[in-house]
Amino acid sequence: MLKIRLLMAREIREDRLPPLSLLDIPPDDDGVAGAKLAISDNNTTGRFLKQEFSLDTFDSANPDELVSEITKRVDGGVPFVVVDASPQTLLKIADALKAKDALVFNTSAPDEVLREEECRVNVKHTAPSRTMLTDALGQYLAWKQWRNWVLVVGQTPEDKLYADAIRRTAKRFGHKIVDERVFDYDPGSRRADGGFEQIQQQIPSFMQGLPEHDVVVVADEGELFGDYFPYRTWISRPVVGTAGLFATPWHPATELWGGTQFQNRFKRLAKRNMRPLDYNAWAAVRSVGEAATRKNTADTKTLIGYMRSPEFELAAFKGQKVTYRTWNGQLRQPIIVATDKLHVTVSPQPGFLHQLTELDTLGTDQPESKCTAYKN
Numbered sequence: 474m475l476k477i478r479l480l481m482a483r484e485i486r487e488d489r490l491p492p493l494s495l496l497d498i499p500p501d502d503d504g505v506a507g508a509k510l511a512i513s514d515n516n517t518t519g520r521f522l523k524q525e526f527s528l529d530t531f532d533s534a535n536p537d538e539l540v541s542e543i544t545k546r547v548d549g550g551v552p553f554v555v556v557d558a559s560p561q562t563l564l565k566i567a568d569a570l571k572a573k574d575a576l577v578f579n580t581s582a583p584d585e586v587l588r589e590e591e592c593r594v595n596v597k598h599t600a601p602s603r604t605m606l607t608d609a610l611g612q613y614l615a616w617k618q619w620r621n622w623v624l625v626v627g628q629t630p631e632d633k634l635y636a637d638a639i640r641r642t643a644k645r646f647g648h649k650i651v652d653e654r655v656f657d658y659d660p661g662s663r664r665a666d667g668g669f670e671q672i673q674q675q676i677p678s679f680m681q682g683l684p685e686h687d688v689v690v691v692a693d694e695g696e697l698f699g700d701y702f703p704y705r706t707w708i709s710r711p712v713v714g715t716a717g718l719f720a721t722p723w724h725p726a727t728e729l730w731g732g733t734q735f736q737n738r739f740k741r742l743a744k745r746n747m748r749p750l751d752y753n754a755w756a757a758v759r760s761v762g763e764a765a766t767r768k769n770t771a772d773t774k775t776l777i778g779y780m781r782s783p784e785f786e787l788a789a790f791k792g793q794k795v796t797y798r799t800w801n802g803q804l805r806q807p808i809i810v811a812t813d814k815l816h817v818t819v820s821p822q823p824g825f826l827h828q829l830t831e832l833d834t835l836g837t838d839q840p841e842s843k844c845t846a847y848k849n
Contacts, residue, residue, distance in 0.1 A: 475524045475771035477515075478551040479758060481508045482543050482566070484558035485534040492696035499748070504557050504580060505530055506743035507751025508758045513742070515762030524765055528758070536562040540569050547575045552773040555757045557581045557750065560591075567593040574773045576780070578757035581750055584634065588801045589837065592844035597780065597802040599722075599756040603638040605836035606720040609808035609820035610713060611642035612834070616822045619687035619711070623680075624653045625702065631694040635715065639690055651684040658698045672701050680707040690714040717812070720820070723752030724811045730792045756789055756804060760797075763787050792819070798833075801844040805832040 483504065491498055500506075508528055515526040529551065533539045536558075543554055543566055552575045556563055560582045567577050577596045579587065583603045587596070614620070622643060626636045636653075643650050656679065680689070689706055691714040693699030699716030711717060725736065725746035739747040747755075764776040764785065779785055781802075786794035795806040809816045821831040833839070 475519075475522075475765070477524060477526050477553075477761065477765055477771050477776075479508070479512070479526065479528050479553040479555060479761060480543065480546050480551045481505055481528060481530045481555040481754065482539055482558070483530070483532045483556075484536060484539055484562050485532055486559065487534050490695060490697060493698065493700050494696075497696055499750075500743075500745060502743065503748055504555075504750040504754040506739070506745075507747065507753070507755035508555055510739050510742050510751075511755040511758030511762065514755075514759060515765070518762065518766055522766065522769055524771065526758075526762060526765075536565060540565050544569050547573055552576065552777075553758075553761050554578065555580055555754055557754070560584045560587055563587065563596070564591060564593070567596045571595055574777070576773075576777050578754075578760070580753035580757055585638070585837065588803050589843040592801050592846045594802070594846040597757070597760070597797055597804065599753040599760070599804045601720075601722050601806065601808060602803060602836050603635055604641060605803075605808060607635070607638040607642040608645065608835045609720040609810055610718070611639075611646045611648060612820045612822040612825055613718075613810050613818050614648065614688065614713065615646045616818075616824070620648050621684075621686045622648055622650050622688055622690045623683050623686045623710075624650050624690045624692065626653065626655050626692045627695065627698060628655065628657070629695055629697075632692045635692040635694050639692060639714065650690075651686050654679065656693075656698055673705060676701055676705040677707045683708070686710060688713050689717075691716045718810060718817060719812075720808050720810050721749050722806065722808065723747060723749045724809045724816045726811075726815050727790070727809065730790050732790050735790045756787065756795070759789075760785075760787055795832075798839070800839050800842050800847050801837075802847070803836065805830065805835070807832065808835060 512526050512528045531542050555578045557580050563579055563582055579598045580600050585602050588602055626632050688711045691699040691702055693715045703712040703717045764779045768775050768779050786796050789795045791807045798805055808820050810818045821834050825834045827833050
């Protein structure tokens with residue numbers, strides 16, 4: 474029996490504020506449940522090939538402790554590490570493992586720098602980059618001819634990075650940002666009695682005096698204020714971005730391409746709906762399983778080499794095979810554009826063409842890439 478061991482490592486980020494809606498508080502097993510489903514899927518096929526997959530988990534709020542434990546596990550024979558951590562911690566993990574036969578999967582950090590200037594050859598990204606998400610949204614808004622945008626940006630560094638991605642998307646697809654505003658908010662009193670009345674007055678006032686526009690684009694990655702904007706703007710306009718209409722790698726209402734069966738299997742396992750982080754972790758663990766199936770080996774170097782090759786592909790319930798970009802390790806994949814209840818469309822949109830694959834119209838394409846690690 475060929476035994477293949479994986480570890481899911483999570484950084485507990487205690488400084489994060491809870492999301493605006495009580496409905497959006499993540500479950501304790503967010504991501505882990507998706508990885509467990511993939512282990513089950515891997516073992517279903519593995520039984521016929523005499524392969525056995527196992528998953529350990531480790532959580533810590535201390536980045537140094539996380540890096541130390543991961544290194545110890547890798548040295549103990551766990552070569553595949555599925556990571557939910559901040560960009561800084563992810564880089565520490567990758568650098569600690571750079572001389573080892575190990576592969577790290579980034580399931581949560583969308584930061585472009587991890588795929589570009591700070592890319593690492595031992596990291597694969599199943600989480601879409603910010604530009605993949607904003608390009609998916611920008612293509613749909615182009616298809617709708619909603620060209621003039623007002624951009625509302627929060628105060629966190631992540632909000633500013635999302636706003637940077639939105640500006641890039643606007644330029645790339647011929648949109649115009651007619652105005653930008655920074656939204657100043659106090660998260661401490663948002664659930665106080667009567668708070669909705671304050672918001673009901675504050676947002677229309679904040680949105681007065683804008684140029685003519687088609688949509689309001691909100692940059693609020695921490696989900697601290699964006700959900701207040703739909704139905705409260707001064708002029709009746711759709712809200713898109715991180716609230717209202719948003720881009721996501723997975724949606725719990727997806728039924729296409731075998732999605733219903735996929736969702737039902739997850740619900741039986743986790744007793745809840747699948748979240749994007751679950752999907753990203755599932756894709757990471759399934760990548761290892763798919764490589765082991767195709768190469769019929771547990772040899773780490775062989776499996777990593779295959780996942781880095783153009784031959785690798787994975788069936789991922791998205792209507793087409795997904796693959797890794799050979800120049801920066803990003804999983805290229807269709808992106809769902811959705812509201813809270815339903816998916817609205819899937820990008821790439823019709824008419825956005827590419828010489829190799831339309832999936833590379835989402836995010837940074839190879840000629841634009843600043844990643845050099847894969848060239849060595």
